[in-house]
Amino acid sequence: MWAYLIRRIGESLLILLGISLVTFVLLYLVPADPARQIAGRSATAETVANIRAQLGLDQPFHIQYIRYLGNLLHGDLGRSYLQRTEVAELIEARMPATLLLMLAAIVVELILGLTIGAVAALKRNSALDQTLMVFSFVTISAPQFVVGILLLYVFAVQLQWFPIGGYGTFAHLVLPAVTIGLLGTGWYSRMMRSSMIDVLAQDYVRTARAKGLGRLRIILRHVAPNAILPIIAMIGIDIGLFMSGIVVVESVFGWPGIGQLAWQAIQRIDIPIIMGVTLVSACFIVLGNLIADLVAPLVDPRIKLK
Incomplete structure (x- = not known):
């Protein structure tokens, strides 16, 4: 280890x-x-x-x-050309908002993606399965800024269920988290469906059925723990996708995170901030992949670290 x-x-x-x-x-x-x-x-x-x-x-x-x-x-990320403030201080001030949004987006994609994938696998080749897979394809293909604007128009402008933008309450968090999470939902649902179909065809699942175990118990005890293994690695990769998508989503929703900070710096060619945000984002990507690799053997002891 x-x-x-x-x-x-x-x-x-x-x-x-x-x-x-x-x-x-x-x-x-x-x-x-x-x-x-x-x-x-x-x-x-x-x-x-x-x-x-x-x-x-x-x-x-x-x-x-x-x-x-x-x-x-020496831990010095430089000093902003235009704001005349240390880049580390600017990132530190905005990091909590970004981490909160990232955590909420992961929760959204896991709940929606795993649920949709599991249902599609259990209803394989049915009309429901095809509908769910089409939905997954749409969420993967749709640009996040388009999804964000569409959600704003429907749920903030027309229905007025959520605020148009800002930060500070749970209501402000919902739409940007769903916007980012929908992209992962498509990937997770397709991966979960494929993984569950493979696991359902394994001998130990057929043995469990032959022993008379209930369907729900088989799914929860034998199918889900094995089918979810590929998902663990994807979570680490998702952090990279989130850090790139957050730049757009935070700008659309006025979310005061490092994505919005990076977008403002790009418009002003504020190189120290761009470099600082890029390196901090890269650190999160590397750390996410490392954590995913370390957690996988805990879920499945058959996996060995080499």
Whole structure:
């Protein structure tokens, strides 16, 4: 266990290093000039050059990147160009809202996805099965900003069941969580259906039926625990999908998380915030996959960590 954990942590650090390099290169190649953004359109060339020198943007790429890594090793994510605030403080202030939204979305996708998948597997090849699979395909295919706007129009504008946007109450949480969770619902339902169909065809399930065990007991004791194993790995992967989708969803619903912070930074070419949010998101993705790998053997002792 410890050898596996140490190896995975080492691999995770290499992945994060690669992500930081790729992101830094892409931002370095962006034609927009952050110094000009800070100075304003009416600023003189001399003023822009002074700002560029103060920020170290006049130095070669490798010098800028090495300096960034050095600061990163000390926990310094840099300082926002426009807000003049430490990036770590900005992310820390908005992280609780994002984590709350992510947790709620996971709950939504698990409840809907596992339920739909299980029902579809038990009603295999029926009209209900086909209807549920079509619904799953739609939730996977529909862009999240379209789903968000549609939910806002129906449930916030027309029915007025929920607020249009904002943060602070359970009512504010429902629509953005459902918007993000619906994407995972489609994947989970299809995976759960396929997994349950495979498990239902296993010999030990037929043996349980032959012994006269009730259908509900067979499903809860023998089918569900084995069918749910692939889902555990998907939860870790979902964190990555959530961190990318949260940028759009938080902007649509005015949710004050790191996704909205990243979107504002992208519009203003605020490189330190973009880098900070990207690295923090990558850390969550890596951590989610690591936790999924560690939890899987606890659910099924047959799985060995290598």
